[in-house]
Amino acid sequence: MVLAADGFFESCRTGKALQNKHFNKEKTVMKRTIALVLTLLLIAALGVFASSADTVELLPKESEWEFLTYEGEANALPEEEEPELWLSNGEYTDLSGQAPFAAPSWAKPITNTKFDYQYYAAYLRTTFTVENVELLNKLTMFVIYDENPTVYINGEEVWYAEGYKDDKYYEIDLTDALSVLKNGENTVCVSVSNVFGGGIFDMSLSANAGAVVPEPPIDEDGNFVIQEVTTAGFTNFGAINAPDNVLDGDQNTVTGSGFNASVEQSVTLKFKEAGTIESVFVQCKDEGTTTNEDGTRGTYHLYALNGDEQVDLGALKAVTGTDGGATLTLDTPVAADGLKIVIESWEGNCWACVADVTVKASDVTPPPVVDTGDNTLFFVVLGVVALAGTALIAVKAKKEF
Missing domain, CATH: 2.60.120.260 (Galactose-binding domain-like)
Structure with a gap:
């Protein structure tokens, strides 16, 4: 009986030892796997960091x-x-x-x-x-x-x-x-x-x-991205839709011409890609005085461009001021690859001009905003964490072996 009991306990000890050995082997494999994953994560982080755009x-x-x-x-x-x-x-x-x-x-x-x-x-x-x-x-x-x-x-x-x-x-x-x-x-x-x-x-x-993030044809506000601007009959004092224009309170950046101008001066905008126009916002420069009782400077006439075709969208009052501007909303969206704005009339001692234009696209989901800023800190922290984790696992694995 004693011998049988001893054999039984020896068998248990052997089985437990084999079980522990198997368990330790699994732990070692798991740790090595984690170390490999962290190392690959570090390599990926460094690769993305190296390929990010530099100035x-x-x-x-x-x-x-x-x-x-x-x-x-x-x-x-x-x-x-x-x-x-x-x-x-x-x-x-x-x-x-x-x-x-x-x-x-x-x-x-x-x-x-x-x-x-x-x-x-x-x-x-x-x-x-x-x-x-x-x-x-x-x-x-x-x-x-x-x-x-x-x-x-x-x-x-x-x-x-x-x-x-x-x-x-x-x-x-x-x-x-x-x-x-x-x-x-x-x-x-x-x-x-x-x-x-x-x-x-x-x-x-x-x-x-480095990496290039292509500009989408529609901005985050759902407006067409304007790729090209040409003018006829104007003296160019600056770019339409420049960052420092009327909407931002700076009256220096406009496209304009002589006082009381009203004869077939026009601005043509070409979109990055064709689409359908839902509405058009236009604002003029805040300079000089007007003889119109409603305070408007004059009248624009808008045309949608689609290849060689030109669709009459109607007239729009020229409104100025940092909170000004006028919007023409279409009853039915119109297909277009560009927009033409013609000075139809202008009144008073003020510049005939087009300073700001936004063209809203119809049935288009605005693209997600892509952050192309400097991610240096993020990748440095990620790299440090990956290195520290890999080193810690390597030290523990060495002790156990």
Whole structure:
């Protein structure tokens, strides 16, 4: 009986030992699996972090430029033509200075170099370096100017503006100019003039490198994304729907023309993709006075564009002010790939203009808002957690073996 009991207990101990061994083996496998998962998570986090879009500064503000100026007169450009070898990257001047450049009378503090002449045509040139142009997916310029600047990159004209924007640096999308960039040294040439008032110029260039988030055809508010704006009969003082326009209380950014204008001036908007128009909102600039009793500046006439077709949507009053504007809501949505706004009439001593336009799309679900901000902190924390977890499991596994 004693021997039988001893055998029974020995058998139990052996079975328990085998069970514990099997259990410990399962624990080890589980820990190794968790460690592998955490390691893969770390690799994925680092991969996403490495592929996220980075901003590359190509040409900073207040850079050094070569320059040459020709003296002019008030309201008249100098007779001299652009200097030889300026665009071809040859030696054309021995003068250089740090931007911003300005006329002698410029009183604002953002000036490093003043030209010798009050009225002038100036020709500037500098260079920047690109390490790998294939990685760049967006090119942005910030510019302050007075007046009429033309920007060339590697001899190709990439941007021109009439008039002046001298109160701050304005953001300009130059992504279409990525095709003229090259690896190594790139040359920027700028012609800018001053024939009235003060004069100033400076610019910067930066690019995005990494993943591209395509712009949807409809924004988060359900409005068509406007891809192109053209005007007829207008003097352009700024871009329609610019960030600093009437809706935001800044009256400087508009498209306008002479006082009391009313003859076939128009603005044409092309959408990123075709769709159906539900309503149109238009606002004009708050400047000058009107003779209309209701306070409106005049009348717009709206047309939906669809290929070669043009559909009359009707008239809309020109209303101004930070809380102003007028909306035309359609009884039946109209298919369109663009919109044309014509100045039908204008009254009083005020600019004929179109400052803000939003076109609501019908039966379209707004796309989700994509956060393309800097996620550096998130990925750093994720990486630290993954590394710490992997190290802890490795230490415990080593002790048990």
